[in-house]
Amino acid sequence: MSPVAQTDSVTQTDSVTATDISVKPNGGLALDPTAPLLEVRDLKVDFRTRYGVAHAVNGVSFHVRPGETLAILGESGCGKSVTAQAVMGIIDSPPGFVTGGEVRFRGVDLLKLPEEERRRVRANHIAMIFQDALSALNPVFTVGFQLGELFRKHRGATRAEARKRAIELLDMVRIPAAAQRVHDFPHQFSGGMRQRVMIAMSLALDPDVLIADEPTTALDVTVQAQIMKLLADLQAERNMGLILITHDMGVVADVADRISVMYAGRIVEEAPVHDIYANPAHPYTKALLESIPRLDQKGQELNVIRGLPPNLANIPPGCSFNPRCRYAQDVCRKDPPPPQFTVDVGRTSACHFWKDVIGRG
């Protein structure tokens, strides 16, 4: 994207008087370019409802490098979306409260920043796209207006510049006839197109990390393929870190570099993608893989995980998966919950009996 230079001086937090709307204002954030891009350590989020406290996120740690795709895999209610929202700082509080942990972006702990700076980080460094594009976009403003607003607000662009950038963005996400469609409202786009608009909005200010929360779950499979390809291309172009939150093990196999599997608010296994599918080290991952039908196979027995995921206000002591686990022993049923065992370089598993699960020893 070519920078647009102007001689008018516009409010900028830098001391540069020329407006370059592709330059990110730093706003005094002491970013350390040698620190890891995004590192989450021991994050904890509680929801205080009138039925009790639900521990939605229970000590979650992960990291993302530039150009890498991390998939956070889990079923509904495991806390993966809440984790993403906590990283972005958009949890509704009350009833949600971040009760511990760190979210370090290039060394700076976002959880400790004041809201104003948080907002700047959100726009310029970490962006998020959601599952339902229709409710994420404002229905009463045109797409061009919403895209342009980002530039007007965060980069001090004029209306004309903003419009121009909006058209460029729509082009970038491969929406045909971008110059005409920039005047359309969200409901005038199809589901897949709207998702592209949302991607355009999130990438407008050139973030370093993109969090995609179930971006294709509501889309048809052919549209899903288009969107995932688009995301992969854009990520490669920008060397962006991508955190993909999903329950779809097929999509993950296609695009992820590493996977963190979540269950009941905790990460139960983390591994590079090939290792996890070939040889899972946690009973939950293993059971999941055995319970999904595959496109290229017929007639396999689908293994069932008996029982239900626990109520997050009432997590069983010890390992939260123990009531449903066929490897469970006494140690699994008592606190403390299992720590992260090192299975291999870059591989951990929160299971006392990971060796049995893998089939070694």
Next chain:
Amino acid sequence: MAEVVLETRDLVKYFPIMRGIVFKRRVGEVKAVDGVSITLHRGETLGVVGESGCGKSTLAKLLIGLERPTSGSIMVRGVDMARVRGAALRRARRNIQMVMQDPYTSLNPRMTVRDIVGEPFEIHPDVVPKNRRAARVAELIELVGLNPDHINRYPHQFSGGQRQRIGIARALALNPEIIICDEPVSALDVSIQAQVMNLLDNLQKELGLAYIFIAHDLSVVRHISDRVAVMYLGKVVETGDESQIYDHPTHPYTQALLSAVPVPDPTLRGLRDQIVLEGDVPSPANPPSGCRFRTRCWKAQEICAKEEPALVERPGSPHPSACHFAEERDVVHAAD
């Protein structure tokens, strides 16, 4: 081959598009289902796949009697469901029941499980005599793997998977031969899907049921189906048994569809034949002339715009395929 239990011939459903405030006039039609002929045999599962707008949900509603066809016939054991009315229709309906997609809206929240599963007997009082009804309801509940002690509970006290089971119990009440499953597992968690699918499988073997299984998840459909029909914009474009469709697809749309489905195996990354379709599905109110898929098809020629290809066996395709240039292409396994 077992006997035919259901057969549709040129089934058509158009929805009129009305304009006007006080006096409405018809300005067009949404051709939701446009000439669908399928056959279902006793004890088999026919999977119907397609993306949004292909008409599979409308097809389900037509089969179950929630919509009346614009034209065409639905023969269930010799009775044309599209033509009969009144008492004959009510009797015919007993043989074909439905399991719906959303476990959260498919059960009346103000009725207990006993009422829900018992309602079919109130509507058709001659199926089970009054004094046997309570026992039969309890039987059905056990049959789907639920605890009969919970018969007095309301739907919201159950999980999604359990609610689907209640829906299945309700569908089984009148001893139908045919069950239309409209996306029965789409709204469930992955680990619960397997439970419900295994239940459907077992019930089929035990009771000799025939299923029409409608879903958008192609992996799920393959697992449970014996034969498959692929729909696009209101028409069936290809049909065959599951290995023909999945391992030897001949219609370009089927191939594109299958190639887009991700497989949970990272070793296949980059090795499969990738077909990425451009553009959007055309509007069913204004489908393209001739072959409806031609606007997105890489094989399209002049003949495709002029002559609509029939769903028949062809030189390039041992199973019926509606493409002038039908040709086999493996998009599911790694290309060597």
Next chain:
Amino acid sequence: MTDPMMSTLPTTETGGGVVPGAAGPGAAGAEERKERSASLWADAWRDLRKNVVFLISCFIILVIGSMALFPKLWTSQDPQACHPRYSKLPPSWEHPFGYSVTGCDYYAQAIHGARPSLTIAILATIGILLVGGTLGILAGFYGGWLDAIISRITDIFFSLPFLLGAIVFLSLLKPNEPAAQVASITGVLIVLGWVTIARITRGSVIATRALDYVQAARALGASNARLMFRHILPNAVAPAIVVATIALGSFVSAEATITFIGVGLRAPAVSWGTMIATHQQYINSDPWLLAFPGGLLVATVLAFILAGDALRDALDPRLR
């Protein structure tokens, strides 16, 4: 393969950012429930019994109701026994509300005044529920030309201004007897008030009719009557009930307004409306003359509204 029965908050496969929690009653409580009766109303009653706001509202309603039904229980004074010499005497021990401007026992008037106010309000509410509810259900369920006709009629009635319409109708009717006055006021309120219930019911029925479980019943072969009464009505009735209870409250004040203007109840009939109308000019000198009937009016209206809210919440099984 039986699943353990646990109450969990509904979550769908596609739910992102779902708030976890809302732990239902623990396993022990859930077991208790299985023994109890399955009736929705019984369950609702059990919940309402514990709702403080509902209990207080009911108490107030009962009090006012007993004033209306058995005024002699509350006062032995005759509201019609008036002596001008006692005019506007302030409250005292034997006459807790003092005297009205014409020298009648104000407390007795207030007690006796409850009956016409409540009678009109209750009858009118029942009336709008029957008329509006029926038309709304028919319009919503059958759609088509029936809906078009009923909706246009609704629109016409909607455009009649309430107060103006009431005044015009009542001026034309000119009832003289108190009984006739009550009947005509009730009639006018029904004629002008059924539209809100009709609209709400129609919308509610249309929304419910499209739901899966209604379709499932249709697919089973259920008759229209069964669909309407077993499936649609119970689930569509809640908004109408809330509106009806609020309407009840507003009818009480509507009667007071109509009477205040002069076209409603007239002497010798006594209602809170007449009391307020007659004593409005004394607001500065003897404010208690307005405070008492006004206070009773407000308390009654509030009680019905709060009770209606609580009832609606209790009837919704999903809020458990």
